[in-house]
Amino acid sequence: MNSNRINLIIGREYWTRVKSKTFLLTTFLAPIGIILIYAFLGFLMTRGSDNEKKIAIIDNAGIAQDINLQRKNLTFEIKNESLQSLIGAYEKGEYDGIIELPPLDSTQQKYEIIYHSDKTLALDESSSIESMFRREIRDFKIQAFGIDQAQLDLIDTSVDISPKTIKDKEKEISSITTTVSSILGGVVGMLLFMVILIFGSQVMRGVNEEKINRIVEVLISSVKPIELMIGKVLGIGLVGLTQFAIWGILIGVLSFIASAVFGLETSAMSEMANNEMAQEVMANEGVKTKVLQVMKELMGMNWAMMIPMYIFYFFIGYLLYASLFAAVGAAAGDDINEAQSLTTIVMLPLIAGFYIAMSAVQAPDSTAAVWGSIFPLTGPVVMPTRLPSDPPMWQIGLSMLLSLLTVIALIWIAARIYRVGILMYGKKASFKELGKWIFYKG
Amino acid sequence: MNILSLRNVVKRYSNHTAVNDVSFDVPKGKIFGMLGPNGAGKTSLIRMITSITKADQGQILIDGEPLSDYHPTQIGYLPEERGLYKKMKVGEQLLYLARLKNLSAREAKDKLDAWLTKFEITDWWEKKVGELSKGMQQKVQFIATVVHDPKLIILDEPFSGLDPINTNLIKDEIYEMNRKGTSVIFSTHRMEQVEQICEEIALINRGKMILKGNVAEIKDSFKENKFEITFDGSFPSDLSSDSYDVIHDDAHSVIIQIKDGHDSNELLRGLIDRNIHIRSYNEILPTLNEIFIKKVGESHE
Known part of the structure; x- marks a missing residue:
């Protein structure tokens, strides 16, 4: 060749x-x-909802008082008004929607929040609202059951399998x-x-x-x-x-x-x-x-x-x-x-x-x-x-x-x-x- | 000295023998015709000469030496089935093919420039082969065949698909290279082309050599003593016909065949004696085509 x-x-x-x-x-x-x-996908996901929304909350559960009312793109106002009058304000354009929190019982494991609006919430907005209330309900239940926060923090344990070779002692294998x-x-x-x-x-x-x-x-x-x-x-x-x-x-x-x-x-x-x-x-x-x-x-x-x-x-x-x-x-x-x-x-x-x-x-x-x-x-x-x-x-x-x-x-x-x-x-x-x-x- | 010698060459394929015990010599500096109908074994022979395939038996000598690795660079081969890379530019392609024949990049470029100038196609360098017409592609292919100044050029049906102008152009180049000493093998099934171009031929049919030698000598040996005479007036009816047979008779011309033991002068003398004005007198030699048909007919009997 x-x-x-x-x-x-x-x-x-x-x-x-x-x-x-x-x-x-x-x-x-x-x-x-x-x-x-x-x-582009990332852009959509991070900037999915970029317009400011103002939302009124009717709190029938008594859990919303110490909520941080300012979220990314979302502003909340706790209102002691009837749904009817708030809907009037919504129609005037004062609010983008009204959240109605039904009464909460500490043994309840499923809790439905009602969102009154003609415009649906974006995915990230609804998940942000859900996680916000989930945390409040958790705190509410901890107090209701009289659980010690410090003990609770210790309750979760992370478990990993750590393999160890028998013959080759030098070799390090992590989980x-x-x-x-x-x-x-x-x-x-x-x-x-x-x-x-x-x-x-x-x-x-x-x-x-x-x-x-x-x-x-x-x-x-x-x-x-x-x-x-x-x-x-x-x-x-x-x-x-x-x-x-x-x-x-x-x-x-x-x-x-x-x-x-x-x-x-x-x-x-x-x-x-x-x-x-x-x-x-x-x-x-x-x-x-x-x-x-x-x-x-x-x-x-x-x-x-x-x-x-x-x-x-x-x-x-x-x-x-x-x-x-x-x-x-x-x-x-x-x-x-x-x-x-x-x-x-x-x-x-x-x-x-x-x-x-x-x-x-x-x-x-x-x-x-x-x-x-x-x-x-x-x-x-x-x-x-x-x-x-x-x-x-x-x-x-x-x-x-x-x-x-x-x-x-x-x-x-x-x-x-x-x-x-x-x-x-x-x-x-x-x-x-x-x-x-x-x-x-x- | 012979540029190419074949000695009892045999090539078998699984179901037939393509080349059966063929021997011939191609003298150096000559244009040699390799004739035969399609499927006679011409391409099989050429492929062995160009080292594409190997002979099963027999010997092939180039310039007196048995075929070896460096011989392909001394041969230029234009296959019957033409082919170039359609998407490659003419210049790149010619450079590539020339360098495969062991030319350096510099040498190849210089020689190609000379050839393109000669053919007045320097502006094709940047063109893609696919953009050229078939005739133009053949020119490019011809340049690729001869750019490395081979000692021996083998052209397989070089004029098929060419118009008369390009045919003459290529023919002139072949003659010119031949004058400079290049030996040429010209393979074709079109016998009439060979008669004009070649001095020596080999006639092949069904893998076997049926005739070889000098074209003029072959024709001479196959001549049937036929003459064509054209004249003014009509052919005299009182001539004795002991020495000839009239084969064909027109108003002002006859074709006659002289019988054995006689010659055409007897007839001419008779015509001259009768004051018939002779315009032309030609010996009719058989065409290679006729010789071929005659030989093939014999070998079939």
Whole structure:
């Protein structure tokens, strides 16, 4: 093989794709689009109700006296007037609505507040009002039952499982190690699956296009078919890496800008979820400590080992499937859609690998996950998913060895099919023919 | 010296033998015709010469050496099935193809500039191939075939789909390169094209070589002693017809076939003696097409 020519081929495959409009569109517009939607949603959620509302309260329960009457965008007034006269004031436009608090009994577990108005409350307004009264009722009940506030504060206990390894005393595992590991593994497995599928099928289409164009005959009178195949596979692989690198940078930069502009923080989201003020504070504290813990966990991962492994599996997985896809593209006839049966065969183990990987997120040491990570066709997707959960070294070693051997064998087989297939014009090849091509010597 | 020699070359595909024991030599500096109907095995032969496929048996020598890795850079091949990247610009594409033939970027650019100037198409550099007409694409493809100054050019049906003007343009280029010493193999099923262009030919049918040699010699060996004579007045009826048969008789011309052991002078003398004014006198040589049909007919019997 001539590396000079392979470099030329890689260069062509890479630059024609990277300079194309489709690449620019998907690479730059997709993340901008995602960020814009994210920012827009955040904007809606935080600024959902931005007009001031003035609300009258008729307090028949006697709980509203010590309420802070000023809320974000909401002003309350406690009125000792009848509903009738307040409705008169509402019609004059003095109030946007009237809250009617029915009498409250300390044993009551369900309490309905009536809101009189023709305009409905926004989601955040109603949840703010609900949480406001929930807290008042809670205080009312604490007093009614004569409970000591200090004791009450002590009643809730947070429980965490703290795993401790028996053999390896050095290793520190915290309660959220497993969660962090499985989420990290799941994300990586998913990404690998997507990259292999998207860029593998680009290889297939590229090969088929050259065949249909008949340019392949000109090309392989200058280069060897295997050089052409490897150049194409590597060139498109680099396009994939470039795209992911740009996405990574863009998403980082844009989400930073978006959060700065729209003041969008994770706490704003959790505020929506946790209605109760007290809980909210606790949850916020909780979220903060959790985030810190997750960061600590992520930092504590064995990156020095994992990053090279991810790169290894990325290359192996991509090379393995991209060369199979190249063979399919070469074996397909002038109409690539006819090659459905061939594509299905290639995609089957890939999709199986994806499902095993997703189940490995929950149970990284299940039988399916272990064998799925060792079997070379599913391993490149399953093993990276298991990696953060520290699988035994022999499994990693076996998986790497098998997938390396398989990739070499498959590139060889794919190149043989490719070499014959690209010159066979017309209909797609049958399986019998493919078998013959592999052992065909010319 | 031969630029290309084939020795008992065999190529089998799963269900048929595409090339069956073919041997011929292409002399250096000549325009060589490889003839045969569609499916005769021409493309299979060319693919072996260009290292696209390998021969199952036999030997292929380029300039006296067995085919090896660097030979493809010395050959320029214009396939019958033309193909270029539709979405790539003409310039980029030609540079890429030239560099695959081991030219440096600089060399490739210089040579391409010269070719584009020669064809007066320098403004195509930034155009996408898909925007060009078919004839224009063929010009681009031709440049890609010859830009690396190959020793041997193989053209598979080079004129199919070209209009007469472009046909002549390409033909002139082929002649010019040939004058400068480039050997040319010209593969076609259109025999009449070969008669004008080629000195030597090989005739192939169903994977087998059926005839090879110098075009003039082949024609000579297949001649049937036919002559066409045109004259003023009418053909005299009192001529003795011992030495010839009249095959065709028009008002002012006849086609005759001289019988074995005689020659056409006897007839001419008779005409001159009768004061018939002869306008032209031509030997009718068989066309390659006729020779081909005759040979194929024989091999089928």
